[in-house]
Amino acid sequence: MTYFPEEVVEHIFSFLPAQRDRNAVSLVCKVWYEVERLSRRDVFVGNCYAVRPERVVLRFPNVRALSVKGKPHFADFNLVPPDWGGYAGPWIEAAARGCVGLEELRMKRMVVSDESLELLAKSFPRFRALILVSCEGFSTDGLAAIASHCKLLRELDLQENEVDDRGPRWLSCFPDSCTSLASLNFACIKGEVNAGALERLVARSPNLRSLRLNRSVSVDTLSKILMRTPNLEDLGTGNLTEDFQTESYQRLTVALEKCKMLKSLSGFWDASPLCVPCIYPVCAQLTGLNLSYAPTLESSDLTKMISHCVKLQRLWVLDCIADKGLQVVASTCKDLQELRVFPSEFYIAGYSPVTEEGLVAISVGCPKLSSLLYFCHQMTNAALITIAKNCPNFTRFRLCILEPGKPDAMTNQPLDEGFGAIVRECEGLRRLSISGLLTDKVFMHIGRHAKQLEMLSIAFAGDSDAGMMHVMEGCKNLRKLEIRDSPFGDAALLGNVAKYETMRSLWMSSCTVTEKGCQVLASKMPMLNVEVINEVDESSEMDESHGGLPKVHKLYVYRTIAGARDDAPDFVKIL
Amino acid sequence: MLGMAECKGRSQHSPSSSMDSSNHPALSTTASPCRPDRQDLSTDLRLGLSLSTSPSSSSSSLHEAESIISNPRNQVLFNWPPIKPFLRSALAASASRHRLQRTLFVKVYMEGLPIGRKLDLLLLVGYESLLVKLCHMFKTPITYAAVYHQQVPAVKAAHILTYEDQDGDWMMAIPDQCKETKDHKSGIMLSSKLDSCGSLYFLFCSLFGRLVEKYLIESRC
Numbered sequence: 001m002t003y004f005p006e007e008v009v010e011h012i013f014s015f016l017p018a019q020r021d022r023n024a025v026s027l028v029c030k031v032w033y034e035v036e037r038l039s040r041r042d043v044f045v046g047n048c049y050a051v052r053p054e055r056v057v058l059r060f061p062n063v064r065a066l067s068v069k070g071k072p073h074f075a076d077f078n079l080v081p082p083d084w085g086g087y088a089g090p091w092i093e094a095a096a097r098g099c100v101g102l103e104e105l106r107m108k109r110m111v112v113s114d115e116s117l118e119l120l121a122k123s124f125p126r127f128r129a130l131i132l133v134s135c136e137g138f139s140t141d142g143l144a145a146i147a148s149h150c151k152l153l154r155e156l157d158l159q160e161n162e163v164d165d166r167g168p169r170w171l172s173c174f175p176d177s178c179t180s181l182a183s184l185n186f187a188c189i190k191g192e193v194n195a196g197a198l199e200r201l202v203a204r205s206p207n208l209r210s211l212r213l214n215r216s217v218s219v220d221t222l223s224k225i226l227m228r229t230p231n232l233e234d235l236g237t238g239n240l241t242e243d244f245q246t247e248s249y250q251r252l253t254v255a256l257e258k259c260k261m262l263k264s265l266s267g268f269w270d271a272s273p274l275c276v277p278c279i280y281p282v283c284a285q286l287t288g289l290n291l292s293y294a295p296t297l298e299s300s301d302l303t304k305m306i307s308h309c310v311k312l313q314r315l316w317v318l319d320c321i322a323d324k325g326l327q328v329v330a331s332t333c334k335d336l337q338e339l340r341v342f343p344s345e346f347y348i349a350g351y352s353p354v355t356e357e358g359l360v361a362i363s364v365g366c367p368k369l370s371s372l373l374y375f376c377h378q379m380t381n382a383a384l385i386t387i388a389k390n391c392p393n394f395t396r397f398r399l400c401i402l403e404p405g406k407p408d409a410m411t412n413q414p415l416d417e418g419f420g421a422i423v424r425e426c427e428g429l430r431r432l433s434i435s436g437l438l439t440d441k442v443f444m445h446i447g448r449h450a451k452q453l454e455m456l457s458i459a460f461a462g463d464s465d466a467g468m469m470h471v472m473e474g475c476k477n478l479r480k481l482e483i484r485d486s487p488f489g490d491a492a493l494l495g496n497v498a499k500y501e502t503m504r505s506l507w508m509s510s511c512t513v514t515e516k517g518c519q520v521l522a523s524k525m526p527m528l529n530v531e532v533i534n535e536v537d538e539s540s541e542m543d544e545s546h547g548g549l550p551k552v553h554k555l556y557v558y559r560t561i562a563g564a565r566d567d568a569p570d571f572v573k574i575l
Numbered sequence: 576m577l578g579m580a581e582c583k584g585r586s587q588h589s590p591s592s593s594m595d596s597s598n599h600p601a602l603s604t605t606a607s608p609c610r611p612d613r614q615d616l617s618t619d620l621r622l623g624l625s626l627s628t629s630p631s632s633s634s635s636s637l638h639e640a641e642s643i644i645s646n647p648r649n650q651v652l653f654n655w656p657p658i659k660p661f662l663r664s665a666l667a668a669s670a671s672r673h674r675l676q677r678t679l680f681v682k683v684y685m686e687g688l689p690i691g692r693k694l695d696l697l698l699l700v701g702y703e704s705l706l707v708k709l710c711h712m713f714k715t716p717i718t719y720a721a722v723y724h725q726q727v728p729a730v731k732a733a734h735i736l737t738y739e740d741q742d743g744d745w746m747m748a749i750p751d752q753c754k755e756t757k758d759h760k761s762g763i764m765l766s767s768k769l770d771s772c773g774s775l776y777f778l779f780c781s782l783f784g785r786l787v788e789k790y791l792i793e794s795r796c
Contacts, residue, residue, distance in 0.1 A: 077657040134659070160661040188661065270669050292662060295669050343656060344666060375656060402656055459657070 057098030117142030212236025237267030283308030330365025384418025447474025490517030
């Protein structure tokens with residue numbers, strides 16, 4: 001192969017889009033390393049602190065699409081204190097200096113400032129796509145900069161970010177010459193947008209395929225927009241709370257009927273049940289439906305809608321749907337692959353209208369189910385065993401029983417056997433979250449059978465260090481392990497230290513790890529950053545009262561070639 | 576989220592299709608029945624407010640509700656269940672918006688006067704408060720059927736409260752009628768809408784399913 005001209009080698013590499021494969025060929029010889037690095041177009045950085053941005057940019061100067069993730073996953077649930085880190089600035093600055101051909105930037109759980117967005121907007125003449133997921137630190141002024149300066153912008157996708165709203169001006173900043181928009185998602189923007197500016201923007205965007213509006217957009221504006229977008233494939237509605245305005249809803253139905261390509265629907269912010277019949281015309285063509293922001297729709301409304309959705313593959317819904325609603329899903333949606341059932345009344349401990357019966361019904365009716373997130377108030381081993389047998393194709397299985405440590409609702413036993421069945425039957429399982437009353441046995445099952453498992457989330461589970469050690473020993477493909485409120489201590493932490501180099505990260509909070517154990521880990525494994533995060537709050541007093549060595553409140557361990565980071569706040573100690 | 580009263584033995588959140596005047600959990604008081612099969616004290620519950628974690632949103636009016644639940648082991652739990660802040664605040668905002676912003680306006684006419692008065696039924700709690708309100712508005716005592724145990728003392732120029740049902744008949748409005756028509760299809764829809772906002776357990780205008788547009792108060796004497 002080394003006798004081929006470099007262009008040929010490069011062409012061969014172009015058939016290897018997967019980063020893993022490209023990393024592998026880079027290791028063969030220096031020539032291949034050079035050819036590969038200069039031709040790499042997509043770079044994915046799973047942990048922004050694993051490598052310095054300058055180094056990435058130096059190695060891959062011709063990158064077109066960069067994807068960076070910041071905070072650990074448990075940051076989604078407020079477990080990571082504010083100001084912990086995950087700053088986008090250094091990445092954007094490095095890219096601005098070193099890869100001006102950048103076209104796409106994806107960031108998840110990072111802190112992005114308006115200044116960074118402005119730098120981004122002005123530094124990359126071919127920039128086309130900005131996707132920010134669960135980020136924070138910026139305002140609509142930053143979006144205004146993007147709109148104003150990115151002449152070729154095709155995609156602006158803001159998913160669940162915390163955005164400081166400084167008014168509707170940003171949307172008007174798209175120049176009249178901007179006609180390239182294919183995807184616009186501003187559902188997380190809290191304030192008003194200028195309806196006229198929005199309509200004009202849509203009117204001059206013939207390539208628009210995906211549009212997700214925020215709550216402020218009225219039904220009438222939505223109808224007007226839809227009349228202009230017959231090729232729309234993905235729609236996030238605006239405000240559907242108006243009552244008794246039948247004309248508006250009739251107009252909406254007419255407009256929706258024109259959208260023959262519509263496959264995916266979301267939004268439904270506090271949607272009124274009156275809007276449900278308007279959706280009927282498109283239900284039969286939908287493959288994706290997200291109703292998780294509509295606590296105002298009751299089980300009967302939901303089932304009426306879903307009973308028309310025969311092609312549905314992805315459904316996100318609140319638990320108001322109830323078990324009997326899930327039975328309707330099971331009998332209607334034979335192609336269902338992904339189901340998420342969220343709790344609607346999360347502040348009420350332990351009660352939800354969905355139980356194990358709803359999930360069993362789904363497993364019977366939807367054997368193609370591969371991805372599940374299910375919040376419920378009770379579960380049984382028998383149900384889990386049945387579900388595992390019915391749906392062996394699970395790749396993602398996340399079950400959250402609302403009351404921590406709750407046993408099998410019928411037998412009062414731990415749910416070890418139920419989850420054991422899941423990991424045994426579902427050989428392709430890559431992601432697992434467990435809950436309920438669980439002993440070390442469940443970890444034995446996981447270690448023994450979950451060979452493809454990449455990510456495991458544990459809360460209020462296990463009896464002893466042995467539990468975590470089963471997982472560390474057995475799960476060969478484990479990349480991310482996150483644990484909260486479980487009795488794992490130093491022995492578990494130090495049981496298999498070499499493993500951490502094969503993993504992206506470990507998170508442990510409210511466990512029984514001590515600072516001494518962390519020191520030992522840090523000294524044994526210089527290629528890891530061992531971050532001890534100690535905040536002063538009520539729970540830290542409880543830790544000290546346990547006596548003995550002071551417990552570490554939160555621990556975040558990750559492999560890195562960048563060394564200790566220099567942007568850590570006071571409450572983070574890097575050992 | 577507005578603070579909620581501490582409540583031992585959580586009240587039942589009845590399934591949404593139930594027809595009895597369900598207690599909206601957010602508004603339930605100690606009068607609501609406790610689930611008989613629940614295990615005891617594991618349900619102490621307080622709702623606290625916490626500031627949003629991101630610095631840029633300090634001016635945001637939406638505070639994330641940090642749910643603090645005690646479990647059977649009597650620990651105080653933070654940040655449980657694991658839901659993203661965006662969903663958490665959307666649901667919290669929805670719950671409070673739901674209670675405060677739903678309206679149900681009706682127009683009430685008094686016989687002899689061409690101009691009706693508008694009234695938001697959802698601001699009233701109970702049949703009596705409707706009568707009191709109307710008494711104030713029209714400056715006339717209102718009386719109703721003698722079957723009701725509380726009667727307005729007979730006054731010379733009293734009025735009675737009536738409404739027009741779907742058949743066009745004029746019916747007298749008494750609170751006992753609230754118990755009927757649970758099976759009427761559209762009645763259910765309207766009453767369940769009222770239930771879901773919870774502030775009105777008085778189902779007066781939902782009796783015959785459509786929005787009742789006017790009530791005519793007739794002179795009795």
